[in-house]
Amino acid sequence: MGTPRDGRRERLVAxxxxxxxxxxxxxxxxxxxxxxxxxxxxxxxxxxxxxxSGALLLRRSRAG
Structure with missing residues (x-):
């Protein structure tokens, strides 16, 4: 029941x-x-x- 992921926001943070x-x-x-x-x-x-950390976040944002 988590919140939906926002790939664009995750990419921007990364x-x-x-x-x-x-x-x-x-x-x-x-x-x-x-x-x-x-x-x-x-x-x-x-x-x-x-x-x-940024590389991991970016990879995670593209995977989801």
Whole structure:
């Protein structure tokens, strides 16, 4: 008795998550260049997690 799935909304959320992950990934060298390596590593880890989550969400939205 769940709510019906909205594939378009799921795709938009997946693309948003992928976009945020891409921005974090592409901007992480800034932290390494300024000597804040710990922040850069944390941003890279978060970017990879968001990109993985976004890819799974996108695949799920296309499957349903």
């Amino acid at each position: 693309l948003l998550v992928l976009g945020i992950g891409a921005v974090l990934l592409l901007s992480s060298p800034t932290w390494f260049g300024s000597g804040r390596t710990a922040v850069g590593v944390g941003q890279l880890v978060l970017a990879v997690a968001l990109l993985g």
